[in-house]
C-alpha cells in the first residue's frame with residue numbers, strides 16, 4: 001500500500017502545526033484515517049514535537065548551575081559530531097600532503113616522447129654526459145638534474161634550457177640552467193615525466209624518470 005498524497009511531508013507538518021484551514025484539516029484527517037503510512041508518519045512526528053517541547057520545558061525549569069552541569073553532557077555529542085566531520089575533511093588532506101594520490105593515467109607511456117629517448121646529441125660539436133636522473137629512475141623527494149656538457153664552439157656559455165614535461169607533454173618547468181646542475185624545489189605529483197636539454201633550440205637530450213612509482 002503506497003500513499004499517493006502529494007506534499008505529504010509538508011501537509012503533515014502543517015497539520016501538526018495547525019496551519020491548515022478547516023477544510024484542509026478535515027480532508028487530511030479523512031485521508032490519514034484510512035492511510036497507514038500517513039498515520040505512522042504523523043505519529044512519529046507528533047512524538048518528535050512532544051520530545052522537543054519536553055526538552056524545552058525541562059531546560060526552562062533548570063537553574064543556571066544545573067544547566068551548566070548538564071551542559072557538558074548535552075553538548076558533547078554535537079562537539080563529537082563536529083570533530084568527526086572536521087576530521088573527515090582534514091585527515092585526507094593531511095594524508096594527501098604526505099602521500100599524494102597515485103593515478104594510473106599519470107604513469108602512462110607517451111609513445112612519441114618515448115621514441116626520442118636516448119637519441120642524444122645530434123650535434124657532433126656538442127658532447128653531453130647526463131649524470132642525473134638516470135633514464136627510467138624512480139625518484140622521491142627533491143630531484144637533481146645534473147650533466148656535463150662541452151662544446152667545440154667557443155661561443156658556448158654553458159647555458160642549457162631544461163624542460164620538464166609530464167606524460168601529456170605539458171611543460172612542468174622550463175628553465176635556463178648554467179653550470180650543469182639544477183635542483184627542483186617543488187614537489188611533483190606521482191607520475192611519469194620526460195625531460196629535455198636544449199641548446200639554442202636544439203634538443204640535445206631526452207630523458208625520462210618516475211616520481212613515486214609503485215612497486216610492481
Ligand SMILES: [Zn+2]
Pocket residue numbers: 003004005031032035036037038039
Ligand atoms: Zn497517506
